[in-house]
Amino acid sequence: MRSGERTDPGRSGDRTDPRRVERLRHAKLDLALHTLRDGEGRPLLLLHGLGERTPATLPRELAAWPGPVHGLDFTGHGQSTIPRGGGYTCEVLMGDADTALRHLKQATLVGRGLGAYVALLLAGARPAEVRGAILRDGLGLAGGGPTPGTPTISFPNPSAGGTPDPFALAELSRDVRPPDYATVFLRQANELSGLEWPVSVCCAERPDWLAAIASEPGALETSLDEALRHYAGV
Amino acid sequence: MTAPLTPEEAAAAQYPGARRPDRQRFVSAQGLRLAVSEWGDASAPAILLAHGGFDFAGTFDVFAPLLADAGFRVVSWDQRGHGDSEHAELYSWDGDVRDMLAVLDSIRADPLILIGHSKGGSISTHLIQAAPDRVRAFVNLDGIPSHKPPPDVADHERTRLLARELSGWLDHREKAGSKVRRPDTLDGLARRRQRMNPRLSLEWLRYLATVGGRKDPDGWRWKIDPALRPGGFGPWRATWSMARFASLPVPLLGVLATESEPMGWDTPAEEVQPYLPPGARVMALAGVGHFVHIEQPQRIAELVLEFLAELA
Numbered sequence: 278m279r280s281g282e283r284t285d286p287g288r289s290g291d292r293t294d295p296r297r298v299e300r301l302r303h304a305k306l307d308l309a310l311h312t313l314r315d316g317e318g319r320p321l322l323l324l325h326g327l328g329e330r331t332p333a334t335l336p337r338e339l340a341a342w343p344g345p346v347h348g349l350d351f352t353g354h355g356q357s358t359i360p361r362g363g364g365y366t367c368e369v370l371m372g373d374a375d376t377a378l379r380h381l382k383q384a385t386l387v388g389r390g391l392g393a394y395v396a397l398l399l400a401g402a403r404p405a406e407v408r409g410a411i412l413r414d415g416l417g418l419a420g421g422g423p424t425p426g427t428p429t430i431s432f433p434n435p436s437a438g439g440t441p442d443p444f445a446l447a448e449l450s451r452d453v454r455p456p457d458y459a460t461v462f463l464r465q466a467n468e469l470s471g472l473e474w475p476v477s478v479c480c481a482e483r484p485d486w487l488a489a490i491a492s493e494p495g496a497l498e499t500s501l502d503e504a505l506r507h508y509a510g511v
Numbered sequence: 512m513t514a515p516l517t518p519e520e521a522a523a524a525q526y527p528g529a530r531r532p533d534r535q536r537f538v539s540a541q542g543l544r545l546a547v548s549e550w551g552d553a554s555a556p557a558i559l560l561a562h563g564g565f566d567f568a569g570t571f572d573v574f575a576p577l578l579a580d581a582g583f584r585v586v587s588w589d590q591r592g593h594g595d596s597e598h599a600e601l602y603s604w605d606g607d608v609r610d611m612l613a614v615l616d617s618i619r620a621d622p623l624i625l626i627g628h629s630k631g632g633s634i635s636t637h638l639i640q641a642a643p644d645r646v647r648a649f650v651n652l653d654g655i656p657s658h659k660p661p662p663d664v665a666d667h668e669r670t671r672l673l674a675r676e677l678s679g680w681l682d683h684r685e686k687a688g689s690k691v692r693r694p695d696t697l698d699g700l701a702r703r704r705q706r707m708n709p710r711l712s713l714e715w716l717r718y719l720a721t722v723g724g725r726k727d728p729d730g731w732r733w734k735i736d737p738a739l740r741p742g743g744f745g746p747w748r749a750t751w752s753m754a755r756f757a758s759l760p761v762p763l764l765g766v767l768a769t770e771s772e773p774m775g776w777d778t779p780a781e782e783v784q785p786y787l788p789p790g791a792r793v794m795a796l797a798g799v800g801h802f803v804h805i806e807q808p809q810r811i812a813e814l815v816l817e818f819l820a821e822l823a
Contacts, residue, residue: 304687304738305600352601362541362591363609364601368745372684379685402677425751428640430612431605444541448605458746465674 298356303376309356310377311348318344319408319509322384324374324392327417327449328441330355338501339387343509347384349377351392353442363433363444367391367420367452371398378406385508390415391449393480394459397490400476401462404469409508411477411501412487419484421451456489467495472511477504514726520697526718528808529572533579538588540613546595547588547614551579557620560587561611563629563654563774563802565735567594569722574804577812583624588614590631592736594723602739604747608637615645622647626815628804629654629776633752636759643760648822650815652803653768655756655793656749657778676744683740690737694730697721707774708802719805756786764818765793766811768801775801792818 297312313323313335321342325331331348339346350357351373353365374395378384385408388396393412400410431451433443466475474497480487490496499507516524532548539545548568558578560571568587575585589596591610599606611634615621625646627635632654639646695703701716708716724731765787767780780795787793794814796803804811 302688304684305598306688358600360600362543362599362601362606364591364599364603364606366601366603366745368680368743369601369603372681375681375684402674402681404674425747428637428755430609430638430641432609448603451605453746455746455748465677469674 299380301376301380303352303373306352306358306360306373308352308358308373308376309350310380311350312345313348314346316343316345320345320347320381320384321505322374322377322381322386323348324386324388324396325349325351325354326390326392326415328354328446329389329416330440339505341502342385342505347377347381349374350440351395351445353445354440357440359440359442360444363442363448365442365445365448365452367395367398367449367454370395370449371402374399375403378403382406383408385511386410387413388415389413391417391420393418394420394454394486397459397466397476398462400470401465404466404471404475407466407470407475408511409472409475409477409504410466411504411508412480413501414480414482417449418480418482418487420449420454420486422453423455423485425453426451454484454486456485459486459490460493463490463493463495467493477507479504514728516726520721520726523697523714523717524721526573526715528576529718530576531569531572531722532575536617538614538617540591540610543591543599543610544597545588545591545610545614547586547617548575549587550575550585551583553584555579555582555584557584557586557618557623559611559615559618559623559625560585561625561627561631561635562587562590562593563631564590565593565739565741565774566628566631567723567734569594570719570802570805572718572722574808574812577808578815581812581816584618584620586614586618592739594734598736598738604634604637607634608641611635611638612642612645615642621645624648624650624819626650626652627654628652629774629801636752636756639759639761640755646761648762648764648819649759650764650766650818652766652811653776653778653801655765655767655776655778655783656752657776657782680740680743687738687740692732692737694727694732697724697726697731700724700731700733707772708800708805709772710770710800710806711802715805753783753786756783757788759788759791762818762822763788763791764814765791766803766814767793767795768799768803769795769797770800772800772802 386396396410431447632651700720
């Protein structure tokens with residue numbers, strides 16, 4: 278088990294550092310939670326796409342959020358731990374995001390690609406703590422499609438070292454995302470969150486799972502600006 | 512850390528017909544240390560045995576020697592997090608199949624014969640479809656999926672979820688890295704396992720506990736990673752695996768248990784029939800529960816050897 282990058286522990290507690298990093302424990306893994314902006318009120322939690330990492334600075338299109346902004350590096354990405362021998366699932370990544378959510382108590386989620394799918398899962402699993410999930414375009418939005426493809430055994434070459442973990446890229450680009458599995462999570466979020474619409478769809482790409490939830494009560498197709506404004510006022 | 516055995520515990524480590532592996536070694540699967548067991552002549556035709564979820568290779572200690580003594584090199588391994596293999600950071604279907612291929616590579620005798628029990632039967636099915644040239648015959652021991660989600664396949668073939676299942680799973684994840692099993696007596700381990708294997712004698716169960724368990728200074732514990740938890744959930748459908756069965760390109764013997772048990776898959780033979788590849792045979796055994804080869808090692812070994820003799 279390796280850490281994605283060496284981090285200078287002296288910087289972790291520095292409140293003036295625009296990219297403060299905290300280490301959070303998820304089962305046997307250490308995850309990097311970045312603070313992109315301090316502030317008062319409910320945090321915005323960024324979940325990056327497949328093979329990405331938390332951006333170095335707060336993306337301009339999210340600057341309108343009134344509260345603090347954090348970004349989580351998923352397992353095998355950015356500055357989070359690289360496990361040995363793969364074993365990635367979106368459910369494990371939901372556990373990653375839940376670890377950050379526990380730390381923050383409550384959050385509005387903004388997910389890109391893979392992170393958008395994980396945001397949907399967590400919105401269904403923690404409907405009281407997730408105050409809105411904003412799904413955006415990004416890498417890994419489609420996953421492996423609605424049904425499994427021809428069975429393969431992927432042997433990525435791990436010799437390059439570092440993040441993103443090649444096993445994460447191989448396994449999380451093939452994970453199956455059936456539309457009726459995704460709608461289970463949306464329905465739970467819709468029934469249990471008490472929000473008018475717990476999920477905002479701000480994507481041009483429309484894989485099957487996303488098309489299925491976009492037509493359900495509880496999901497609203499809207500712009501990023503509108504979604505941020507709405508959840509800030511919730 | 513292990514503690515010395517009492518005379519009673521040392522006696523429990525002997526059971527009629529049970530034989531610890533003739534050879535034990537380790538394989539590195541992308542950095543994870545997997546424990547591999549071998550019985551029989553190392554130059555004989557090879558059989559690879561895959562155990563089920565929450566089990567360990569030592570459950571083959573009676574079954575494997577019967578095959579070895581009939582002229583086979585019998586190899587098995589503890590899946591990641593199980594038995595004497597290393598506990599992993601992550602567990603998944605893909606991880607298990609890749610580990611299995613690493614073990615198969617280490618045998619250097621393919622195409623070989625695969626025998627898989629329960630979840631081991633299911634990952635074997637996946638491996639054959641992904642690497643058909645590596646296998647020449649397949650015996651599936653009560654590991655053929657049906658419409659019911661198998662209880663030993665965590666995070667995989669479960670679709671139905673409820674809010675409390677999800678939050679319970681996430682709450683488990685939070686503590687999974689630091690969980691330690693509570694210590695028990697050897698007899699306690701055997702009696703807990705008996706709930707899953709109601710037809711096994713305590714003597715046989717105590718033996719299995721001496722292999723799958725470990726004696727620490729404060730008592731006995733199963734070696735399996737406490738982070739593993741039965742009954743996960745995920746997007747997979749058992750019916751997808753079943754449909755795939757029809758494509759298997761190797762001679763196939765399927766054995767189905769008929770006694771309903773907590774860990775059983777309860778797959779009825781008539782549900783499997785439409786999905787059998789040409790020439791395959793499936794037998795539903797009366798009076799046997801899910802752990803067919805542990806419950807009736809002699810009978811299952813005879814069936815396997817008959818099947819293999821017909822191929823020769």
